[in-house]
Amino acid sequence: MELQGLLFWIFAVLGIAGGIGLILNRNPVYSALSLIVNFFSIAGLYLTLEAEFIAIIQILVYAGAIMVLFLFVIMLLNLSKEPKQSPFSPSVIVAAVMGISFLVIMLITFTEYTPVSEAAGDLFVFSKTETIGKAMMTKYLYPFEMISVILIAALIGAIVIAKKFNYENENKEN
Amino acid sequence: MELSIHYYLVISAIMFVLGVMGVLTRRNAIVIFMCVELMLNSVNLTLVAFSRELNNADGAMLVFFVMCVAAAEAVVGLAIIISMFRNRQDIDINNFNLFRW
Numbered sequence: 001m002e003l004q005g006l007l008f009w010i011f012a013v014l015g016i017a018g019g020i021g022l023i024l025n026r027n028p029v030y031s032a033l034s035l036i037v038n039f040f041s042i043a044g045l046y047l048t049l050e051a052e053f054i055a056i057i058q059i060l061v062y063a064g065a066i067m068v069l070f071l072f073v074i075m076l077l078n079l080s081k082e083p084k085q086s087p088f089s090p091s092v093i094v095a096a097v098m099g100i101s102f103l104v105i106m107l108i109t110f111t112e113y114t115p116v117s118e119a120a121g122d123l124f125v126f127s128k129t130e131t132i133g134k135a136m137m138t139k140y141l142y143p144f145e146m147i148s149v150i151l152i153a154a155l156i157g158a159i160v161i162a163k164k165f166n167y168e169n170e171n172k173e174n
Numbered sequence: 175m176e177l178s179i180h181y182y183l184v185i186s187a188i189m190f191v192l193g194v195m196g197v198l199t200r201r202n203a204i205v206i207f208m209c210v211e212l213m214l215n216s217v218n219l220t221l222v223a224f225s226r227e228l229n230n231a232d233g234a235m236l237v238f239f240v241m242c243v244a245a246a247e248a249v250v251g252l253a254i255i256i257s258m259f260r261n262r263q264d265i266d267i268n269n270f271n272l273f274r275w
Contacts, residue, residue: 035211
C-alpha cells in the first residue's frame with residue numbers, strides 16, 4: 001500500500017504537469033509531447049487502480065496510435081508558433097473563471113460523496129480481462145458491434161474529407 | 175496511507191479543468207483537439223476509479239467504448255484540420271469564418 005501511494009503521487013504530479021505543459025507550450029510539437037507524458041501517467045494511475053487491461057489499452061491506443069497521428073499531422077502541416085497571449089486577455093480571464101468555478105463545484109460534489117464501505121462480490125473482478133471480454137460478448141454485444149460501424153465510418157469519412165479532389169480533371173472527364 | 179477514491183476524483187477534475195482552459199485559451203486547432211483528448215482521458219480516469227470502487231465492470235467497459243469513439247473522433251477531426259489547412263494555409267481558429275453568414 002505504501003508503494004501504491006508513492007506511485008499514485010508520482011503519476012498524479014506527472015499527469016498534471018503534462019496537462020499544464022499541454023496548454024502552456026506555444027509550439028504544438030511540445031504540446032503533443034506533454035500530452036504523451038500525461039497519457040503515460042494516466043496509464044500508471046490505472047495500474048495503481050489495478051486496472052491492467054485498461055492501462056495497456058491506454059498506452060496502445062492513446063500514447064501509441066492517436067498521438068502518432070497527432071504528431072504526423074502537426075509535422076505535416078509545418079505550423080508556426082502561436083503568438084504570445086497576454087495573461088489578461090479576455091479569453092484567458094474567461095477560461096480561468098470558468099475553470100476555477102467548475103473545479104470548485106466538482107470538489108464540493110466530491111466531498112459529499114461517501115465511499116461505499118464494502119464492495120459486493122469477489123474483490124477486483126472489474127479489471128480482469130476475462131470479465132471485460134465476457135461482458136463485451138454478452139451484455140455489451142450491440143455496442144461492440146456499433147463500435148465497428150463507427151470505426152469504419154470514421155475511416156471512410158477521414159479519407160473522403162482529407163482527400164484532395166481535382167475538380168478540373170473531373171470536369172474534363174465528364 | 176489508504177488511497178481513497180477521492181484522490182483520483184480530484185486528480186481527474188484538475189485534468190478536466192486543464193483541458194477546458196486549454197480549449198478556451200488556445201487558438202491552434204490541433205492543440206484544441208489535444209485538449210479535448212485530455213478531457214476525455216480525465217473522464218476515463220473517473221470511470222475506472224468508480225469501477226474499482228463499486229467493483230463493477232461496467233465502468234471499465236464504458237472506458238473501452240469512450241476510447242474507440244475518441245479514436246474515431248481524432249481521425250475525422252484531423253482530416254478536417256488537414257482540409258482546413260489546405261484551403262487557408264493556416265489552422266488558427268480565429269481565422270475560420272467559412273460558415274459565418
